[in-house]
Each structure stands twice: as C-alpha cells, then as structure tokens.
Amino acid sequence: MKHDASQPPRASQLGGSTTAVHAGEQRQKPGDAITDPIFCASTYTFPDTQAVIDFIEQKLPREEYGRYGNPSEKIVEAKLAELEGAEAAILFTTGMSAFVGLLMAKLNAGDEVIFFDECYHRSREFCTKHLSRFGVKTVQVRACDYAAMEAAITPRTRLLISESPTNPHLSVVDLEKFVDLGRRRGVETLIDATLATPYNLRPIAAGVDYVLHSATKYLAGHNDLLAGVLAGSREKLEPVRKLRGILGTINSPHNIYLLQRGLKTFELRIERHNANGLAVARFLDQHPRIEKVYYPGLESHPYFEVAQRTMRGFGGLVTFLVRDADWRQTAAVVDACRIPRIAPSLGGVESLIEQPLVMSYFECTPEDRQRFGIPDNMIRLSCGIENSEDLIADLAQALAQ
Numbered sequence: 001m002k003h004d005a006s007q008p009p010r011a012s013q014l015g016g017s018t019t020a021v022h023a024g025e026q027r028q029k030p031g032d033a034i035t036d037p038i039f040c041a042s043t044y045t046f047p048d049t050q051a052v053i054d055f056i057e058q059k060l061p062r063e064e065y066g067r068y069g070n071p072s073e074k075i076v077e078a079k080l081a082e083l084e085g086a087e088a089a090i091l092f093t094t095g096m097s098a099f100v101g102l103l104m105a106k107l108n109a110g111d112e113v114i115f116f117d118e119c120y121h122r123s124r125e126f127c128t129k130h131l132s133r134f135g136v137k138t139v140q141v142r143a144c145d146y147a148a149m150e151a152a153i154t155p156r157t158r159l160l161i162s163e164s165p166t167n168p169h170l171s172v173v174d175l176e177k178f179v180d181l182g183r184r185r186g187v188e189t190l191i192d193a194t195l196a197t198p199y200n201l202r203p204i205a206a207g208v209d210y211v212l213h214s215a216t217k218y219l220a221g222h223n224d225l226l227a228g229v230l231a232g233s234r235e236k237l238e239p240v241r242k243l244r245g246i247l248g249t250i251n252s253p254h255n256i257y258l259l260q261r262g263l264k265t266f267e268l269r270i271e272r273h274n275a276n277g278l279a280v281a282r283f284l285d286q287h288p289r290i291e292k293v294y295y296p297g298l299e300s301h302p303y304f305e306v307a308q309r310t311m312r313g314f315g316g317l318v319t320f321l322v323r324d325a326d327w328r329q330t331a332a333v334v335d336a337c338r339i340p341r342i343a344p345s346l347g348g349v350e351s352l353i354e355q356p357l358v359m360s361y362f363e364c365t366p367e368d369r370q371r372f373g374i375p376d377n378m379i380r381l382s383c384g385i386e387n388s389e390d391l392i393a394d395l396a397q398a399l400a401q
C-alpha cells in the first residue's frame with residue numbers, strides 16, 4: 001500500500017497513547033497549525049444552489065447547520081471510536097444526554113429494558129420516572145446476577161444495561177456472560193464503561209453493542225467540562241445520531257477543543273489513576289480503622305477474578321467503609337482530608353472525595369439507601385494524578401484524627 005503522508009497510520013496498529021494523540025486528526029491542518037482550529041460557526045455556507053442540492057442528495061459530505069454537527073466534533077468522534085475499537089462514536093453534551101439519547105432512539109411504547117441495580121442514580125431515575133411515562137417498562141435485577149437477568153427477559157425486552165465497574169460498589173460485569181446472554185436471547189447490550197475507560201476495558205471487542213462514557217470523567221480528565229459519548233456500529237448508531245440532530249444535544253466547538261486537548265494525555269493519566277487507585281486501596285485495606293474496601297484490583301474484592309480476566313487496570317475510584325463510624329464520624333474523615341476536594345464527580349486530575357449518603361442519597365429513605373447498598377459509613381474517593389505517597393499520607397492523617 002502506498003504511504004499517505006496526509007493521514008496518520010491506522011490506529012489498530014498503534015498503541016493507545018499514539019492513538020489518543022493522533023487518531024481522527026488530519027496531518028496537515030488549516031493554517032499549517034499543529035492543533036485543530038475552533039470553528040465558531042452556527043451555520044455553514046454553500047457556494048451555490050447546486051451545492052445545496054448535491055448535499056441533500058448526499059453527494060457531498062460536509063457541514064450544514066451546527067445542531068447536526070461541527071468539524072471539531074467529527075475529529076473527536078473519530079478519535080474516540082479508534083480508542084474504543086468501535087466503528088463509530090457519537091458525542092453528546094453529557095453522559096446523561098448520551099444515555100437518554102440512546103434509549104429514546106431505540107425504544108418504543110411497550111418495550112422493556114433490564115438493568116443491573118448498582119448504577120448511577122440519575123440513569124435509574126430516568127428509567128423509573130421518565131421512560132415509564134412513555135410506556136417503556138424497566139426491570140432492575142441484582143448487579144451481576146445473570147440468571148436473574150435472563151429470567152426477567154420477555155419477548156418485549158430490547159436492551160440489557162449495566163455499568164462496569166459499577167458506581168460506587170465497583171462490581172465488575174463478566175462481559176462474556178453478559179454478551180452471551182444478550183446474543184442467545186436476541187437482546188442488545190449496553191455497557192456504561194465510564195469508570196473503566198477504553199484503557200481498562202474493551203466492551204466492543206467482547207461483543208457489547210453499545211458502550212457509553214460520561215466523557216466528563218476520565219476521557220476529558222480535568223474536571224473542566226461536561227460531555228458524553230456512545231460507541232458502537234455505524235448502522236446501529238445512525239438513528240441515535242439522527243435523534244441527536246433533533247434534540248440538539250451537541251457540544252460547542254470550544255467544549256470539544258477542551259475534550260480533544262484532554263484526550264492527548266489520556267493514556268498517561270489513566271496509568272497514573274490506576275497506580276494511585278491500587279496503592280490507595282492497598283493502604284486502606286490494611287488500615288485498622290477501615291472496615292471494608294471496594295476495589296476490583298484487591299484480592300479481597302468479590303469480583304477480583306473477573307477483573308483480572310477482563311480489565312487491564314482498575315481505575316482511580318476507591319470506595320471504603322470506616323469501621324464503627326456513624327454518618328457524622330464518617331463525614332469527619334472526609335472533612336479532615338487536605339488533598340482531595342469534596343465534590344461529586346470523578347476521573348479528573350484532582351482527587352475528589354465524597355460520602356455517597358450525603359452527596360447523592362441524602363433525600364432517600366433509609367430503606368432505599370439500604371436497598372441501593374449505601375451505608376452511612378461509606379466514602380468514595382476518586383484518586384486524581386497526584387503522587388500516591390501524598391494521597392496515602394493525607395488519608396493516614398485524616399484517619400488518625
């Protein structure tokens with residue numbers, strides 16, 4: 001094959017960091033700049049009427065109006081598809097709008113979806129409070145209970161949904177079983193792999209139909225923007241892309257620029273997040289004031305074996321329980337930390353800490369919290385890219401108080 005200097009080599013032959021830096025980008029860019037420009041345009045001009053007609057008859061791939069897409073977005077979608085090993089990727093303004101966009105594009109009244117019950121609380125809320133209003137039934141089964149999921153399948157079931165690892169319990173889905181279940185029963189599958197990232201988990205290679213990420217988290221990585229992405233086959237994602245053009249859940253070119261910039265260091269950051277997560281989990285696991293640590297890279301974790309088989313690294317999120325602590329004593333540990341900041345979210349360069357009871361489940365009844373597995377003494381720490389010795393020393397002083 002003739003070497004084409006205008007295109008980077010195919011990403012399938014390249015490592016993840018080379019892909020993160022180069023994939024989706026033209027070699028030669030406007031103005032000979034090394035970076036892609038930010039096109040501040042809500043609309044795109046045609047030289048004459050025939051060009052409009054050619055475009056409508058799909059003879060001419062190009063931009064039209066900003067709600068349907070912009071050049072910056074197409075670059076980052078191509079980059080993300082390469083990173084994910086998927087045919088296509090579609091960006092949304094948030095992880096939630098990607099989730100809602102997929103479900104709205106795929107489901108009809110009378111359809112059913114089944115999901116594992118350990119999940120981002122807003123995903124659950126969309127299914128139970130809103131999809132229900134459109135006649136879509138949602139069924140929750142215990143996380144990683146494949147038999148229960150199979151038993152819940154009916155002829156109306158359209159989608160099996162799970163996160164992997166789950167939030168905040170970090171249970172890991174056995175993708176082989178999940179995909180096999182979907183294929184045997186003729187139901188499509190969706191994995192929200194936000195916590196894993198394409199560095200640590202390869203759901204498309206395992207046969208999952210749709211992969212979702214809150215790009216707000218590790219993909220953007222700097223706690224400075226919101227975005228979401230869906231990856232899968234071009235054909236299956238086409239109706240989602242069409243619906244997005246109607247919903248208008250498209251990122252501004254400025255936002256995309258930040259995401260593209262954040263992605264350049266994707267692999268470097270994830271390697272550090274993985275190392276910090278493991279070091280912090282091991283430290284907490286042997287600490288006398290800690291009752292339990294949830295981290296898939298720890299041998300004590302119920303999903304250690306599945307994680308070893310399916311994941312390359314285990315991420316920066318560590319969830320733990322403080323021994324014999326009520327919610328106030330637990331809050332005191334959070335408040336005593338000097339490096340992690342108290343905030344929702346995860347996956348950025350700055351470490352973030354929170355007590356799920358307070359941050360996400362404060363308005364739930366105690367019964368619901370028990371049902372969702374959120375004890376009063378639970379803390380969730382998203383390890384950033386600081387030095388692990390500093391994070392550990394800080395946790396040690398907070399737990400000594």
Ligand SMILES: *Cc1c(COP(=O)(O)O)cnc(C)c1O
Binds near residue numbers: 095163213
């Ligand atoms: C944050 C998050 C979402 C929602 O993403 P937004 O970008 O905040 O809309 C969905 N799933 C998981 C696992 C998340 O952590």
